[in-house]
Amino acid sequence: MVDLLEFFELANELKWVKRRGWITKVKVKQPESVADHSYLTALMCMVIADKKGLNSSKAVKMALFHDLAESITGDHMPNDPAKEMKKTKEAEAMKRILNKLPLKLRSDYHKLWKEYTSMSSKEAVLVHQLDKLEMAIQARDYRKKGYGYHLLEQFFLSAKDGIEDKELLKMLNSLKQAKA
Amino acid sequence: MVDLLEFFELANELKWVKRRGWITKVKVKQPESVADHSYLTALMCMVIADKKGLNSSKAVKMALFHDLAESITGDHMPNDPAKEMKKTKEAEAMKRILNKLPLKLRSDYHKLWKEYTSMSSKEAVLVHQLDKLEMAIQARDYRKKGYGYHLLEQFFLSAKDGIEDKELLKMLNSLKQAKA
Numbered sequence: 001m002v003d004l005l006e007f008f009e010l011a012n013e014l015k016w017v018k019r020r021g022w023i024t025k026v027k028v029k030q031p032e033s034v035a036d037h038s039y040l041t042a043l044m045c046m047v048i049a050d051k052k053g054l055n056s057s058k059a060v061k062m063a064l065f066h067d068l069a070e071s072i073t074g075d076h077m078p079n080d081p082a083k084e085m086k087k088t089k090e091a092e093a094m095k096r097i098l099n100k101l102p103l104k105l106r107s108d109y110h111k112l113w114k115e116y117t118s119m120s121s122k123e124a125v126l127v128h129q130l131d132k133l134e135m136a137i138q139a140r141d142y143r144k145k146g147y148g149y150h151l152l153e154q155f156f157l158s159a160k161d162g163i164e165d166k167e168l169l170k171m172l173n174s175l176k177q178a179k180a
Numbered sequence: 181m182v183d184l185l186e187f188f189e190l191a192n193e194l195k196w197v198k199r200r201g202w203i204t205k206v207k208v209k210q211p212e213s214v215a216d217h218s219y220l221t222a223l224m225c226m227v228i229a230d231k232k233g234l235n236s237s238k239a240v241k242m243a244l245f246h247d248l249a250e251s252i253t254g255d256h257m258p259n260d261p262a263k264e265m266k267k268t269k270e271a272e273a274m275k276r277i278l279n280k281l282p283l284k285l286r287s288d289y290h291k292l293w294k295e296y297t298s299m300s301s302k303e304a305v306l307v308h309q310l311d312k313l314e315m316a317i318q319a320r321d322y323r324k325k326g327y328g329y330h331l332l333e334q335f336f337l338s339a340k341d342g343i344e345d346k347e348l349l350k351m352l353n354s355l356k357q358a359k360a
C-alpha cells in the first residue's frame with residue numbers, strides 16, 4: 001500500500017545499519033552507517049557528474065537509492081557467499097520498498113534502479129565507481145584514526161578493481177599513498 | 181586551492197558530527213550523524229519534490245549542502261545563543277569549503293546555497309520543511325527505541341513550527357500521535 005511515511009521510516013533504518021566490512025576486517029567498533037556512506041556517495045556523484053557535464057540529477061538519485069535495499073537485507077560484503085541469492089533478495093527488497101511510493105514515482109525510480117544495476121548509462125557507471133572511491137576515502141580516514149595500513153590495504157585494492165576513470169584513479173592513488 | 185579530494189574529505193567529517201539535540205535533551209548516547217540526517221533529508225526532498233512536480237535536482241542538491249558547514253563548525257541547536265554569530269560562522273565555513281571546488285561549480289553551488297538560506301524558491305522552502313520533518317521521523321524512531329515522549333515532544337513541536345505544507349503537516353501529526 002502506498003505510504004510515503006513508511007517509505008521514509010524504512011530509509012531511516014539505514015542510519016542504524018553499520019558498514020560491516022570495517023567491523024569484520026579492521027575491527028572498527030563504531031564504523032559509519034550505510035546512510036553515512038550513501039550521503040557522501042551522493043555528494044560525490046553531484047560534484048563529479050556536474051564537473052563532467054553528465055546528468056547529475058540522475059547520478060545523485062541513483063546514489064541515494066543504491067544501498068536502500070539494505071534497510072531490509074542489512075549490509076553485505078563483496079566476498080559474502082551466495083552472491084546471486086543476495087542479488088535476488090536485494091531486488092525483492094527494493095520492490096517492497098518502492099511499492100510504498102505512488103505509481104508514477106515507483107515506475108520512474110524502478111527504471112533508474114535497473115539502469116544503475118545494469119550499468120547501462122554513463123551516470124550508472126560513474127555511481128558504481130564513486131561507491132568505491134567513497135570507500136577509499138573512508139579507508140584513508142580510518143588510517144588517520146590509527147587503524148593499520150596492513151588491514152586497510154585490501155579496501156584500496158578492492159576500490160582499484162572498480163575504478164577505471166583516470167581522474168578518479170588519481171584520487172584513489174593519492175588516498176592510498178598518503179602518509180598516516 | 182582547488183582540491184576535490186579535500187572537499188570530499190571535509191564532507192566525510194559529517195559522519196562523525198553527532199546531532200547534538202538528542203544527546204543534550206534526550207540523553208541518546210549514540211545519535212545519528214549529520215551525514216545520516218542529510219541523507220534522509222535529501223531522499224525525502226527527491227520524493228516530495230518529484231511528487232509535487234518541483235525541481236527535485238535543485239532540492240536534493242540543497243539538501244546535500246544544507247548542513248555541510250557543520251563539518252567545520254560542528255552541530256548547533258536552534259536555541260543556541262548568539263544565533264547571528266553562528267550564521268556568520270556558517271557562511272564563512274561554507275565559503276571555505278566551496279573554495280575547494282573548480283570555479284564554475286563553486287559559483288553554481290554558492291548560488292544554490294544562497295537560494296536555500298534566503299528561502300527564495302519553492303524548492304528552498306520545501307527543503308527547510310523537510311529538514312524539520314526528518315527530525316520528527318527521527319524523534320518517532322527514538323520513541324520506538326524506548327525514549328520518553330515527555331523528552332521527545334519538544335522535537336515534534338519544533339518541527340510543527342517549521343512546517344506549513346498540509347501534506348507534510350499530516351505526516352508530522354501521524355508521527356506525533358503514533359503509539360510507542
